[in-house]
Amino acid sequence: xxxxxxxxxxxxxxxxxxxxxxxxxxxxxxxxxxxxxxxxxxxxxxxxxxxxxxxxxxxxxxxxxxxxxxxxxxxxxxxxxxxxxxxxxxxxxxxxxxxxxxxxxxxxxxxxxxxxxxxxxxxxxxxxxxxxxxxxxxxxxxxxxxxxxxxxxxxxxxxxxxxxxxxxxxxxxxxxxxxxxxxxxxxx
Amino acid sequence: xxxxxxxxxxxxxxxxxxxxxxxxxxxxxxxxxxxxxxxxxxxxxxxxxxxxxxxxxxxxxxxxxxxxxxxxxxxxxxxxxxxxxxxxxxxxxxxxxxxxxxxxxxxxxxxxxxxxxxxxxxxxxxxxxxxxxxxxxxxxxxxxxxxxxxxxxxxxxxxxxxxxxxxxxxxxxxxxxxxxxxxxxxxxxxxxxxxxxxxxxxxxxxxxxxxxxxxxxxxxxxxxxxxxxxxxxxxxxx
Numbered sequence: 394x395x396x397x398x399x400x401x402x403x404x405x406x407x408x409x410x411x412x413x414x415x416x417x418x419x420x421x422x423x424x425x426x427x428x429x430x431x432x433x434x435x436x437x438x439x440x441x442x443x444x445x446x447x448x449x450x451x452x453x454x455x456x457x458x459x460x461x462x463x464x465x466x467x468x469x470x471x472x473x474x475x476x477x478x479x480x481x482x483x484x485x486x487x488x489x490x491x492x493x494x495x496x497x498x499x500x501x502x503x504x505x506x507x508x509x510x511x512x513x514x515x516x517x518x519x520x521x522x523x524x525x526x527x528x529x530x531x532x533x534x535x536x537x538x539x540x541x542x543x544x545x546x547x548x549x550x551x552x553x554x555x556x557x558x559x560x561x562x563x564x565x566x567x568x569x570x571x572x573x574x575x576x577x578x579x580x581x
Numbered sequence: 582x583x584x585x586x587x588x589x590x591x592x593x594x595x596x597x598x599x600x601x602x603x604x605x606x607x608x609x610x611x612x613x614x615x616x617x618x619x620x621x622x623x624x625x626x627x628x629x630x631x632x633x634x635x636x637x638x639x640x641x642x643x644x645x646x647x648x649x650x651x652x653x654x655x656x657x658x659x660x661x662x663x664x665x666x667x668x669x670x671x672x673x674x675x676x677x678x679x680x681x682x683x684x685x686x687x688x689x690x691x692x693x694x695x696x697x698x699x700x701x702x703x704x705x706x707x708x709x710x711x712x713x714x715x716x717x718x719x720x721x722x723x724x725x726x727x728x729x730x731x732x733x734x735x736x737x738x739x740x741x742x743x744x745x746x747x748x749x750x751x752x753x754x755x756x757x758x759x760x761x762x763x764x765x766x767x768x769x770x771x772x773x774x775x776x777x778x779x780x781x782x783x784x785x786x787x788x789x790x791x792x793x794x795x796x797x798x799x800x801x802x803x804x805x806x807x808x809x810x811x812x813x814x815x816x817x818x819x
Contacts, residue, residue, distance in 0.1 A: 553623070
């Protein structure tokens, strides 16, 4: 679900047309998640059907512009404040969420990071309990659980890194209006 | 059951006026018998201050700290020192074993300093080493032990004399993953089997995963917690 949410987050800043959404999305996620414009329009169609975006006429050059609805805005807030579920999530959703949270004004990134960290630690608690319940001679099962411990641990460390990088950026930036710096300043 | 450690609205301010530094800010934390609570946070978030206050090594500026029902502020310096020796155990990253003493002597040292007769102290030390699974190391010197073995001896020293509150400051810091996991399994077992209460300060998420509850500190405040564990033993205390 990260592409629809990513597009909604962009529309929450203001109306855009399809190509603009594509290029902004790629820019914000550092080009790690290339989109084709067909995907963008398919997604917009679904979002419109669900009442999360609406058509806002055409711009000067005749391109269809979309804007977010109140329900769409609510969904963006919910997305940012709820941790990514561990089950079958697309591998980069968390990274995309953080990239968006850092650049979209008015999102408390520290809260986004902490909500995810708490969820990640709960996962580690569950994994350590599973290990404790396992037969100590069942090495295969223990090693599989251990691989999940290492992955989950890596995610927690990455979150620590994000937090550290954010606080460093915060102390560095003395921003003018409308920049990323403003977002970070609001967290201070 | 009453909590073994209870911190109520605890703040610790260093200095005053414009240079005042709030190392801990209105923190409340209960740790019940058999409960393992992990404290995580970036450096400077107040983790070590919290441990120092919990063990009576430092006094809060405001708020109250109780160990086994005794308000530490109500104690004379001598009584506080006695409570620290008898009720609270400490485990550190660098083990802090005395190199000239054997493992058994290191473990019995806090009891002997407290006036326990040598024979009784030796018996208690042997029991504590048994409890942490290394009775065979009793006569070895710290330099002859691996890091993991030294930390087991240090934990035995922290628990000797049936102390019920163990404060552990990065106890796995110098250990590889296998030895670190063994230390956490040991702490976990002492909680589950003997009702020891453990406060574990760690920056390692995998070890915090052994806790019933993980508390997150930032800038001296508790910003979040994983909440109560589903384990019944930890739950009934709150």
